[in-house]
Amino acid sequence: MLQDRRFNPGEAVTSRQMAHLISEAFDWMVTVDPHLHRYSDLSEIYSIPTRVVHAAPLVSRWIKANIEKPLIIGPDSESEQWVAAVASDAEAPYCVLEKVRHGDRDFKITLRNLDAWQGRAAVLVDDIISSGHTMIEAVRLLAAQGWSPPAASPSTDCSRITPMNCSSAPVLGS
Numbered sequence: 001m002l003q004d005r006r007f008n009p010g011e012a013v014t015s016r017q018m019a020h021l022i023s024e025a026f027d028w029m030v031t032v033d034p035h036l037h038r039y040s041d042l043s044e045i046y047s048i049p050t051r052v053v054h055a056a057p058l059v060s061r062w063i064k065a066n067i068e069k070p071l072i073i074g075p076d077s078e079s080e081q082w083v084a085a086v087a088s089d090a091e092a093p094y095c096v097l098e099k100v101r102h103g104d105r106d107f108k109i110t111l112r113n114l115d116a117w118q119g120r121a122a123v124l125v126d127d128i129i130s131s132g133h134t135m136i137e138a139v140r141l142l143a144a145q146g147w148s149p150p151a152a153s154p155s156t157d158c159s160r161i162t163p164m165n166c167s168s169a170p171v172l173g174s
């Protein structure tokens with residue numbers, strides 16, 4: 001979706017321009033879980049037929065099959081719609097951390113007391129992971145409260161709904 005809101009002076013709001021370019025170049029579009037926080041439907045900005053498919057059922061199915069007693073955790077309020085869907089389908093409780101953003105990479109996450117869910121396996125779920133900084137901070141905060149490393153799949157430390165851009169992500173332990 002690209003940027004759908006100006007967070008700082010001088011930033012471009014590009015979602016409508018990209019939608020126009022895509023609508024001019026293609027006859028139709030299928031997308032997985034678009035980042036629709038400030039639009040209710042893709043038809044608000046795309047002039048071509050669109051279809052949205054959802055990854056949450058597949059993520060939930062994997063969690064049910066592989067994680068015993070999961071607690072689904074979202075790193076910020078914008079993740080709640082995906083976290084709630086995954087948790088519901090996985091028949092698991094969920095919580096969402098509080099994130100205050102001061103800039104692109106300047107933010108603070110608050111982890112509330114999770115004592116009520118001790119003994120569960122933390123599963124971090126977010127709709128988009130751009131740099132990895134938010135997820136890394138969430139893992140650090142969980143570790144500081146004594147939680148085991150978050151579960152997801154044998155090869156990752158978090159579950160993501162959309163691809164991750166790792167070009168600037170720091171490496172844990174470095």
